[in-house]
Amino acid sequence: MIPNFVIQKQVAEINTNVQISSIFEIDGRTLALLSDIENRKTILSDIPLRLGEESEIFLKDVQPGHQIDLDMGGKVEGYGIFAFPYGPVSSGVPESGGFKLITYGERIVKIIPQINFKKRGIERKVIGMQPNDALLLIERSAGNFSASYSTCFVTAVETILNLEVPSRSKWIRAIAIELERIYNHLHVFGRLSEAATQNVSAAETHVLKERVLRINAKYFGHRYLFGFNRVGGVSHNLLSKEERRSLLNEIKEITNKFSNLVTYFLSSRIFLDRLQNTARLSNQDALKMGAVGPSARASAIEWDDRLTYPIEPYNDVFVDLKTDEEGDTMARTMVRIHEIQSSVFLLEQLLDKMPVDGHAPSKLDVSSERYDEQASFSFCRIESPSGDLIHAVQIDKTGRIKLLHMRPSSLVNWLPLAKSLEGNVFTDFQFAYESYGLSYADSDR
Amino acid sequence: MDYLPVIILFGVFVSFATAVAIGRISKIFCYVLGTIGSALGISLSLWMLLGGANRIDLVLWQVTQNSSFEFLLTPFNSLFLLISCLVWFGTCLYSLRYDDYPNGLSSLLVLTMFSMVIIILAGDAISFLVGWESMTISAFFMILQGRGKPDVIRKAAFLFLGFGEASTVFVMLAFVGMFSSVGSFNFLSTSTIHASEITLSWIFVASLVGFGLKMGIAPFHMSEWLPIAHSNAPSNASAILSATLTLMGVYGYINILSHLGHSELWWGWITLVIGGISALLGALFASVSEHSKGLPAYSTIENNGLIIVAVGVYILASYYNLPLLSGFALIAALYHAFSHSISKASLFLIMGWKSKLKESFDLNNRSSTKAAKDGTYLAGMATILSLAAVPPLAGFVSEWMILESLFQSFRFGDTTSQIVGTIIGAIVALATGVVIIAMTKVYGFGVLLSGMVESNGNNNIKKMPIIRASSYYFLILIIALGVLAPGIFLLASSGANQILREKTFDIFVTGLLGIPAHFVILSGSPFGGFSPTFVAIFMLCLLVIPYAITRWGAKWKIRKTYGWFSGQNQPTSTFELYNSFGYSTPIRIMLSFLFRTKERIIQVGAIRRPVILSPEEYIVELEVLDVFKKLYDLLTKYALSLSYHAARKIMPGKLFVYLIYIMVAFIFVMLYTFFVIM
Amino acid sequence: MVKFWVLHGIKNGILTTKYPKKEPTPEEIPLKSVPPTSVQESNWTVGKELCPTGAIENEANIDLGKCIYCRRCSDASFFFEDGTKSRKTALQAKILQNKDANKDLYAAFKTKAKTFQKSFHILMIDVGSCNACNIEVLNLANPYYDLTRLGIFFTNSPKHADVLVVVGALNKAMTNVLKQTYESMPEPKFVISIGACAISGGVFKDTESFVSPVQDVIPTDVIVPGCPPTPIQILEGLLLCMDRCVKGQETDMIKSKGET
Incomplete structure (x- = not known):
């Protein structure tokens, strides 16, 4: 059993304000992870649930090797209706994933995301592996969310193994996650500018993003933060005060520049026109379909794992939560811009209040001395740049992974994207797609 | 008097009359006789146009002293006889194999042609009206033979009849006005009538409405009768209706105008405005039509609008006493009537064949996922390019001439006329641009991508040679009309000379800048010049030289690969392919103020997440209202x-x-x- | 609000890298993401623990195509880290495979590359990557690397593409798509595999969805190792297809094959 969470026997009624976030099977029992949006609580429940075909795709692991159409259901009838294939090889979406646009020309009537073109089956592969070896695969599930992935996994494993991890390492992980959030949000803004052919804006933003990537390389050894996380510690400890100060200064310079420039970028009427009223996602749809992350916050869902499921450093720092009620592309963009600011504020606090002493040497083999059979299972939630990321881990006696279930943020955001695009025209597609910041690698883990 | 042309004329009458009579017994003989009659008509009219005679007058029955039944052959009406006979020749050839309707159709088809011959040759009002009425009624019965839902066909036929009879009423009104001033029914064979301004205006308005109704131009109807009637008829009948029946309207209108001998300023304005609006609306409605024959029918409205615009410039130019411009505008109108009739007949015949193959008139309905190449695609391409005014084909030459005459509206002596001319010029240019959408659509989805010959068994393959022959006949005509433009210009100008009362060919056709004489068409004293022949030679060089270089000068390897569907499999059903409705939906949405487009997406996003919810239907409707x-x-x-x-x-x-x-x-x-x- | 973007740009100065005229700065090729190249005297034994993908076969043989830059070996101070000497990244797969026919193949490669000396269009195809390589390829368009100054452009359709950039570990679902895309490209064409996943499968080598290295499915001309390779390294691979490498580097490249 997990100490912090008592598995509830009954949830009297699943009202609309409770999202089903994840479902996994442990030792033959089906457990559901629910997010109570109203009370900002995570509930672990073992009530039996009716599972449809779609929920299998969403909440459980599927076999790799064949694509899956995320059809919302419903038949489309009418004169002149046809399907328009988009992807898996296209320039607008740089990854291998497809869309089937159902349309009568110009207007998108319905859109069916096609995923699983590159399902790698990491969850099946890691079974029986050492956590640190599995980490190599897990952080490569989604390259641009690797800090979130590795932190999420590592935290769950450390909880099971009762490892004494110096809090400094945990703070450094939070720093890495915030850096990751900044460059991902900058990337999204840059891609949006590209879609609107705002070339100055795109160039400036991509320059800033490149600088954040170089900061990553400088302080964490890798542009995409691969390999700095280990079970039991981190490899880069930001020991000297100068290092910390220069990191903060560099990142502040970048984000100040961005916040100065973004007012100019968003004063372009053409740009605003493309963002406003595009791909509107209503609060109710977002709740029903289980949208997470900045896209959910843009539809007035107040859920941020840093506040609602705070792991270590987030309890001691102030996290600024920004929501919007509009639910359109503009709202999602504004939430992301605001999150860049709040991340810098967070970085400032993290680097300032960081526990000075104690850094753990990185270890490759994890001893299973403290293994407790009763508590062989744990899960962790991390707010990745595009939303809530859940890892549920079970470890066997020898310290090897027995079960890994990942519920990435992109997977649950496909349907909100599809829903919000209904009734929009073709040219709005790029804006809607980029504003959700989704990644096929993320959902095809 | 030379007896040969009279004998040929007699031959034309005899062969058409025999064909009508024999139609019940044998379709093949009927169409063969129709072909012979058309060929005789072609030779007769060519002989007239190339200066064989100035005027052949055949008084059949001198009823009273100044009234008689009279047939008249002049260069002007022999030009129209030539155009009609060229169309009929191809149509009869095509019908030999196309026609699988009951035998009545062949008789009616030839009867319609026969009535048109009477209209063209009529020297008196009575014979004209007899021809006019029998043409309307036989066309009505032809439309009734169309295939489709019976109530739709009946509605189309009665619409046609209703508008046809309305047209007859107005034509009669015009004739009453002319009769009252001349005092004889033979006013069509006299040169100019003299009457008060009010009477002349009366005749003008009545003839504009009467003939305009037949041509289907703007305010007298818009999206209603002509497209519906023309598209529901059997295809060979639609070709006759759209290419030559509306041509009769042009003929009647110009003929009556030529007898008025005087023009008013507002005549020109009205004609210009009506023509411009018809052209633009016709083009717009053609671009959103999904009916494989309704689309060409809308395009007919557009082209008739262009002809009317040219006539409008002619009226204004003669009002301001600009002989050069009025001559050029009139020749432009005649040239455009020529090129439009040929191209439109070809388009209708090809679309008819394609619709027969796929057994549907819906452009959206694609029977296969592959492109169909059955021998008509080449003629189809030339037809489309001609109608979309691409040089050096027929349509380009005539539309260039119309736009050039509008460019010269600055020569009008009045600011208002100049402004009207300029605005109409802009509208016409827009219309000729918009029609490209319609034409690419009908070619892409109607000709190239639909109607596999193999789909209906061997029966259709047997029919192919004749269909192909008729399509190549039109292909050659369309190319010749463009490339041999000076020759066609000669025919059109000799037709117009009778109205203009002077020889205009040498003024407009010269040599220039090293291009030999008789190869450059000038649009004014010198205003603009263009040599279709040399443009054709130049374009041919552009095609041939690179081909020759790559064929013989470089390594040439052809590797065939699949089509590219962004990495997905080749589409297996037509649902996965772009369709013609989608092609023009952006226009429907952008111009929703004009089309009154109603978009209704009735839907509830059926969300199937772990708990609750059932799928609900999406219903999508998009209709264009007029x-x-x-x-x-x-x-x-x-x-x-x-x-x-x-x-x-x-x-x-x-x-x-x-x-x-x-x-x-x-x-x-x-x-x-x-x-x-x- | 009005901003004078020209002045702003001048104030910012030139950000674009001097590469390929000059060697890239250490900032552009971060030291720590560069593979180890030479073997230090050490008592460590090479095993799966030290090198999870098996890039280090023994002390003398390092297969860069398999290296995922996990830095376990460097943590164990097994190898040197020397950024400037180890920038030999873009290799010709064919030359690598057939050492005997080296020279003929290289000459053929050179003639093909001469065709694209001025300019070409690239199409990126993702056959199962983690999105990091994708972002690095997209980064080539940003002002720091500015692909277009070298005459290289992105394109949308394989029918317009000269160079196919393959990223990711080849997935079952993408194998036919990759073949189809390659088929659709006009001749002459280049294929560049980018990243350890495309070259050897990387960490995903043993997953059930992995088919084979890309060069086993379609003929590959250039490989760019890295996980992910930095934009400069990708640029180097692209420039190799244009026969526009830094002078003296090609010979160096061939020689390094002989050594490793």
């Missing part, structure tokens, strides 16, 4: 209910019998007045 259609629908509704109640009281008999009775009674009344008044 303001004119609404108006006419309302009118028809009241008229129908009125006539229904009236008819039930007066005449509970059969409608067909009644219609024939009307025709006979009409002829009788005309003859009666003829005798009594004379």
Whole structure:
């Protein structure tokens, strides 16, 4: 059993304000992870649930090797209706994933995301592996969310193994996650500018993003933060005060520049026109379909794992939560811009209040001395740049992974994207797609 | 008097009349006779146009001193005879294999042609009206033979009849005006009539409405009767209707104008405005039409609008006494009538064949996922390019001429006329641009991507040679009309000379900048110049030289790969392919203020997440409404209910019998007045 | 609000890298993401623990195509880290495979590359990557690397593409798509595999969805190792297809094959 969470026997009624976030099977029992949006609580429940075909795709692991159409259901009838294939090889979406646009020309009537073109089956592969070896695969599930992935996994494993991890390492992980959030949000803004052919804006933003990537390389050894996380510690400890100060200064310079420039970028009427009223996602749809992350916050869902499921450093720092009620592309963009600011504020606090002493040497083999059979299972939630990321881990006696279930943020955001695009025209597609910041690698883990 | 042309003319009459009579017995003989009659007509009119004779007058029956039944052959009407006969020749050839309707169709088809010959040759009002009425009624019966839902066909036929009879009424009104000033029914064979301004204006308005109704131009109807009627008829009939029946409208209108001998300023304005609006609306509605024959029918409206615009420039130029411009505008109108008739007949025949193959008139309905190449695609391409005004084909030359004459509207002596001319010029340019959308659509989805020959078994493959022959006949004509433009210009100008009363060919066709004489068409004293022949040679070089270089000068390897569907499999059903509705939906959405587009996406996003929810239906509707259609629908509704109640009281008999009775009674009344008044 | 973007740009100065005229700065090729190249005297034994993908076969043989830059070996101070000497990244797969026919193949490669000396269009195809390589390829368009100054452009359709950039570990679902894309490209064409996943499968080598290295499915001309390779390294691979490498580097490249 997990100490912090008592598995509830009954949830009297699943009202609309409770999202089903994840479902996994442990030792033959089906457990559901629910997010109570109203009370900002995570509930672990073992009530039996009716599972449809779609929920299998969403909440459980599927076999790799064949694509899956995320059809919302419903038949489309009418004169002149046809399907328009988009992807898996296209320039607008740089990854291998497809869309089937159902349309009568110009207007998108319905859109069916096609995923699983590159399902790698990491969850099946890691079974029986050492956590640190599995980490190599897990952080490569989604390259641009690797800090979130590795932190999420590592935290769950450390909880099971009762490892004494110096809090400094945990703070450094939070720093890495915030850096990751900044460059991902900058990337999204840059891609949006590209879609609107705002070339100055795109160039400036991509320059800033490149600088954040170089900061990553400088302080964490890798542009995409691969390999700095280990079970039991981190490899880069930001020991000297100068290092910390220069990191903060560099990142502040970048984000100040961005916040100065973004007012100019968003004063372009053409740009605003493309963002406003595009791909509107209503609060109710977002709740029903289980949208997470900045896209959910843009539809007035107040859920941020840093506040609602705070792991270590987030309890001691102030996290600024920004929501919007509009639910359109503009709202999602504004939430992301605001999150860049709040991340810098967070970085400032993290680097300032960081526990000075104690850094753990990185270890490759994890001893299973403290293994407790009763508590062989744990899960962790991390707010990745595009939303809530859940890892549920079970470890066997020898310290090897027995079960890994990942519920990435992109997977649950496909349907909100599809829903919000209904009734929009073709040219709005790029804006809607980029504003959700989704990644096929993320959902095809 | 030379007897040979009279004999040939007699031959034309005999072969058409025999064909009508024999149609019941044998379709093949009927069409062969029709072909022979058309060939004789072509030779006769060519002989006339190339200066064989100035005027052949055949008085059949001198009824009274100044009234007679009279047939007249001049260069002007022999130009129209030439155009019609060229179309009929190809249509009869095509019908040999296309026609699998009951035998009545062949008779009716040839009867329609015969009536048109009478209209063209008529030297007096009575024969003209007899031809006019028998053309309308035989066309009505042809439309009734169309295939489709019976009520739709009936509605189309009666619409046609209604507008046709309305047209006859206005033509009669015009003739009454002319009769009152001349005092004879033979005014079509006299040169100019002299009458008061009010009478002349009366004649002008009545003839504009009467012939305009036949041509289907703007305010007299818009999206209603012509496209519906033309598209529901059998395809060879639609070709005759769209290419030559509307040509009769052009003929009548110009013919009457030429007899007025005087013009008013507002005539020109009205003609320009009506023509410009018809052209633009025709083009716009063509671009959103999904009917494989309705689209060409809308394009007919556009082209008739262009002809009317050219006539408008002619009227204004003669008002301002600009002989050069008026001559050029008139020749432009005639040239465009020529090129449009040929191209449109070709398009209708090809679309008819394609619709027959796929057994649907829906452009959206693609029977296969592969492109169909059955020998008509080449002719189809030339036709489309000609209608979309691409040099050096027929349509480009004539549309260039029309736009050039509009460019010269600065020569008008009045600011208002200059402004009207300029605005109409802009509208016409827009219309010729918009029609490209319609043409690419009908070629892409109608000709290239639909109708596999193999789909209906061997029966259709057997028919291919004749269909292909007729399509190549039109292909050659369309290319010749563009490439041999000076020659066609010669024919058109010799037709126009009679109206302009001077020889214009040498003024407009010269040599320039090293291009030999008789190869450059000038549009003014010198304003603009263009040599279709040399442009064709230049374009041919552009094609041939790179081909030759790559063929013989470089390594040439052809590797065939699959089509690219962004990495997905080749589409297996037509649902996965782009369709013609999608092609023009952006126009429907952008111009929703004009089309009154209603988009209704009735949907509830069926969300199937772990708990709850069931799928619900999406219903998508997008319809294009037409303001004119609404108006006419309302009118028809009241008229129908009125006539229904009236008819039930007066005449509970059969409608067909009644219609024939009307025709006979009409002829009788005309003859009666003829005798009594004379 | 009005901003004078020209002045702003001048104030910012030139950000674009001097590469390929000059060697890239250490900032552009971060030291720590560069593979180890030479073997230090050490008592460590090479095993799966030290090198999870098996890039280090023994002390003398390092297969760069398999290296995922996990830095376990460097943590164990097994190898040197020397950024400037180890920038030999873009290799020709064919030359690598057939050492005997080296020279003929290289000459053929050179003639093909001469065709694209001025400019070409690239199409990126993702056959199962983690999105990091994708972002690095997209980064080539940003002002720091500015692909277009070298005459290289992105394109949308394989029918317009000269160079196919393959990223990711080849997935079952993408194998036919990759073949189809390659088929659709006009001749002459280049294929560049980018990243350890495309070259050898990387960490995903043993997953059930992995088919084979890309060069086993379609003929590959250039490989760019890295996980992910930095934009400069990708640029180097692209420039190799244009026969526009830094002078003296090609010979160096061939020689390094002989050594490793």
